[in-house]
Amino acid sequence: MKDLRAFRMLMASVAAVGVGAGASAAGEFDGVTIQAKLIGGQQYEGLYARIADWEAETGGKVEISSKKSHFEIDREIKSDMAAGTTSWCVGSNHSSFAPQYEGLYVDLNAFVPAETVAEFVPGNINASTVGGELLMLPRAQFDVSVLYYLKSNYEDADKSAAFKEEYGYDLAVPETWDQVKDQAIFFADPPNFYGTQYAGKDEAIVGRFYEMVVAEGGNYIDETNKPIFNSEAGQRALQWFVDLYEAKAVPAGTTSYVWDDLGQGFASGTIALNLDWPGWAGFFNDPESSKAAGNVGVAVQPMGSAARTGWSGHHGFSVTDDCENKDAAVSLVMFLTSEESQLAESAGGSLPTRTAVWATNVEAAQNGDDAFRAEALAAFAEGAKHAFAVPPIPEWGESTNIVFPELQAAIVGDKTVEEALNDAAEGVDELMREAGYY
Amino acid sequence: MRRRLPEWFVLLLPAFIVIAAVVLIPLIFSLYSSFTPYKLTRPSTLWRWVGTYNYQKILTDANFWAAFGRTVLFLTIVLNVELLLGLGIALMVNRVTWGQRTLRTILMFPMMFSPILVGFQFKFIFNDNVGLVNNVLQSLGITDMALPWLVDGRLAMFSIVFAEVWMSTSVFAILILAGLFAMPRDPLEAAEVDGCTPWQTFRHITLPFLMPFIYIAMTIRSLDVARAYDIVQIMTGGGPARRTELLWTLMSRTGYVDARMGLANAMGYVSIILSILFTIYFFRKLSAARAEIGLEG
Numbered sequence: 049m050k051d052l053r054a055f056r057m058l059m060a061s062v063a064a065v066g067v068g069a070g071a072s073a074a075g076e077f078d079g080v081t082i083q084a085k086l087i088g089g090q091q092y093e094g095l096y097a098r099i100a101d102w103e104a105e106t107g108g109k110v111e112i113s114s115k116k117s118h119f120e121i122d123r124e125i126k127s128d129m130a131a132g133t134t135s136w137c138v139g140s141n142h143s144s145f146a147p148q149y150e151g152l153y154v155d156l157n158a159f160v161p162a163e164t165v166a167e168f169v170p171g172n173i174n175a176s177t178v179g180g181e182l183l184m185l186p187r188a189q190f191d192v193s194v195l196y197y198l199k200s201n202y203e204d205a206d207k208s209a210a211f212k213e214e215y216g217y218d219l220a221v222p223e224t225w226d227q228v229k230d231q232a233i234f235f236a237d238p239p240n241f242y243g244t245q246y247a248g249k250d251e252a253i254v255g256r257f258y259e260m261v262v263a264e265g266g267n268y269i270d271e272t273n274k275p276i277f278n279s280e281a282g283q284r285a286l287q288w289f290v291d292l293y294e295a296k297a298v299p300a301g302t303t304s305y306v307w308d309d310l311g312q313g314f315a316s317g318t319i320a321l322n323l324d325w326p327g328w329a330g331f332f333n334d335p336e337s338s339k340a341a342g343n344v345g346v347a348v349q350p351m352g353s354a355a356r357t358g359w360s361g362h363h364g365f366s367v368t369d370d371c372e373n374k375d376a377a378v379s380l381v382m383f384l385t386s387e388e389s390q391l392a393e394s395a396g397g398s399l400p401t402r403t404a405v406w407a408t409n410v411e412a413a414q415n416g417d418d419a420f421r422a423e424a425l426a427a428f429a430e431g432a433k434h435a436f437a438v439p440p441i442p443e444w445g446e447s448t449n450i451v452f453p454e455l456q457a458a459i460v461g462d463k464t465v466e467e468a469l470n471d472a473a474e475g476v477d478e479l480m481r482e483a484g485y486y
Numbered sequence: 487m488r489r490r491l492p493e494w495f496v497l498l499l500p501a502f503i504v505i506a507a508v509v510l511i512p513l514i515f516s517l518y519s520s521f522t523p524y525k526l527t528r529p530s531t532l533w534r535w536v537g538t539y540n541y542q543k544i545l546t547d548a549n550f551w552a553a554f555g556r557t558v559l560f561l562t563i564v565l566n567v568e569l570l571l572g573l574g575i576a577l578m579v580n581r582v583t584w585g586q587r588t589l590r591t592i593l594m595f596p597m598m599f600s601p602i603l604v605g606f607q608f609k610f611i612f613n614d615n616v617g618l619v620n621n622v623l624q625s626l627g628i629t630d631m632a633l634p635w636l637v638d639g640r641l642a643m644f645s646i647v648f649a650e651v652w653m654s655t656s657v658f659a660i661l662i663l664a665g666l667f668a669m670p671r672d673p674l675e676a677a678e679v680d681g682c683t684p685w686q687t688f689r690h691i692t693l694p695f696l697m698p699f700i701y702i703a704m705t706i707r708s709l710d711v712a713r714a715y716d717i718v719q720i721m722t723g724g725g726p727a728r729r730t731e732l733l734w735t736l737m738s739r740t741g742y743v744d745a746r747m748g749l750a751n752a753m754g755y756v757s758i759i760l761s762i763l764f765t766i767y768f769f770r771k772l773s774a775a776r777a778e779i780g781l782e783g
Contacts, residue, residue: 123742123743126527126742127526129527129529130526130527130529148527150527150528238632239614239615239620239624239630239631239632248726249723249725250723299614299615299632300614300632300634300637301613301614301637303725303727304636304637304723304726313615318615442527446743446744446746449743449744452725453725453726453727453728453731454727456725456726456727456728457727457728459726459727460727462727482523
């Protein structure tokens with residue numbers, strides 16, 4: 049059995065060299081059917097329409113056996129791993145999920161030519177690499193958050209004067225998280241208008257906390273994977289969330305909000321400052337969907353007391369180890385992440401993960417007549433420089449489930465910041481011990 | 487000569503096989519896995535025996551026992567409120583002489599909705615910013631605040647209880663109504679002749695007669711409510727800060743999101759105790775109630 053697998057691997061590698069050496073030969077995969085499990089949703093469909101081109105070019109066929117949200121796909125993949133039904137070939141992947149699927153996906157370094165890998169943004173390739181193995185090729189769905197704000201708040205002379213009198217500095221688009229806090233409290237007028245908002249549960253709030261801890265000079269875990277987020281930097285970071293909640297500068301329900309609630313909230317025009325993802329840019333400035341349209345500014349994310357940081361992630365495609373036609377699967381993955389595919393997909397507003405596509409898009413936006421798009425893309429290009437992914441360990445997701453209820457406990461006042469973080473660190477410490485890190 | 491299997495056994499064999507395949511084997515398998523560190527993403531962990539480690543972890547886990555206690559509290563409140571409302575509705579419907587059938591059908595409407603949809607419906611109704619309840623309260627001038635229905639510990643529990651009661655009170659109403667229909671008229675007429683007040687009639691004749699029906703409804707609903715998951719998961723996800731965490735939201739997160747199936751199964755076995763205790767209690771009460779109205783225990 050093992051020999052057979054080794055033989056198949058060898059054959060696949062030989063075939064992959066063939067693919068890598070040039071474009072797929074016409075009709076190369078005649079009669080081959082590739083089963084794929086892909087992330088579904090309006091913003092992802094455009095790329096899948098291109099699959100027909102790959103089919104026409106290579107003669108292969110793609111059968112999409114599952115199309116779900118990332119969280120649902122994640123659960124399905126875990127069930128597949130438990131049941132041993134992992135012979136489907138191509139799967140959507142995400143930098144936050146990738147480290148969990150131990151042994152499921154092949155190391156693409158063995159299949160994809162090094163020069164192709166080098167065409168991607170190095171940070172994205174790093175975040176796709178776990179334990180030295182390149183587990184996915186990044187698609188044009190890179191996520192880092194920047195600051196969306198309502199411009200009108202900065203064009204009102206009375207407001208500016210009142211703010212200066214109260215806080216002692218000029219009212220301008222915030223550069224630091226402390227300024228965001230001051231301004232959010234200043235702008236808030238609950239229950240009609242709020243200064244800002246944040247994701248309040250699940251991985252979402254832990255990710256926000258994580259980027260804030262790093263911005264304050266701390267970190268989530270150390271090099272041995274021991275939790276260190278209960279440091280002073282961590283406490284300063286969590287205090288920021290607590291202060292805003294206590295001052296009623298964020299909606300009372302913010303602890304139950306995740307991305308959709310936040311996006312709809314800013315689009316309702318009742319939130320002054322909103323750290324959010326690139327996918328919302330078009331939505332926020334579209335009069336059909338947003339009351340804030342025409343009044344939206346986009347700036348690089350503010351910095352903490354130590355650095356400017358950006359918790360980021362990106363989507364990608366992986367090939368399973370049990371796939372029978374790895375050469376065809378790799379060819380499909382390379383097609384979906386090619387320069388043409390990324391240009392097409394990022395035309396819809398998502399961010400690319402190839403260096404050349406970034407350059408083309410920024411240049412096109414600067415020369416175009418859509419000032420908002422140019423402003424947003426410039427902010428994201430700047431924001432991406434400070435981006436980093438979550439720690440590449442399988443326990444990341446599980447640790448967030450331990451940490452988020454404790455963060456909430458501090459925010460709603462059940463525990464002090466220090467108690468909450470110590471309790472969370474204790475739980476994560478136990479998790480890491482059980483995982484055998486130390 | 488070959489010995490033949492007894493005929494009754496051969497006839498029952500298909501049923502035995504089916505029950506073993508769909509109930510017994512999964513049960514034994516899940517019990518076994520609760521003694522392993524089984525993670526869905528690492529199938530090899532299924533074969534590592536860790537003894538009672540998972541159970542020890544659960545017994546000393548304050549969060550688990552808090553969820554356990556909260557589930558008991560939730561069960562107690564929901565069952566009692568549903569009983570009172572169900573009893574009231576059944577008594578009233580019983581008095582209706584015209585259009586009773588239509589009324590009984592309407593009564594069953596909430597039961598026809600999927601619990602997930604009921605969860606979404608109440609999540610929207612209780613939303614602090616755009617929800618119906620806060621908008622009504624603010625428009626009527628009762629409050630100018632955005633009440634955090636799904637965030638505040640007590641309010642969130644109330645909202646979930648409200649949704650659960652809205653959906654399932656009719657189970658009680660229908661079962662109690664069945665009891666009222668089956669009730670003999672003679673004792674009621676005798677009580678009337680003897681000059682009993684309506685309260686005396688209800689307390690000493692109607693209620694004892696209904697008690698077996700009430701305990702059957704209680705047993706069915708206690709098993710249902712102890713499994714409460716969909717509504718809670720949709721409305722609050724057990725949060726914030728575990729304020730509405732019940733056993734099943736905790737177990738499903740441990741098993742499917744954290745992929746720690748071994749630990750989740752151990753939690754399942756510990757929490758089965760809860761269902762068993764409630765069931766035994768209600769069956770005892772049921773026997774006592776049947777004995778009281780002259781049926782054998």
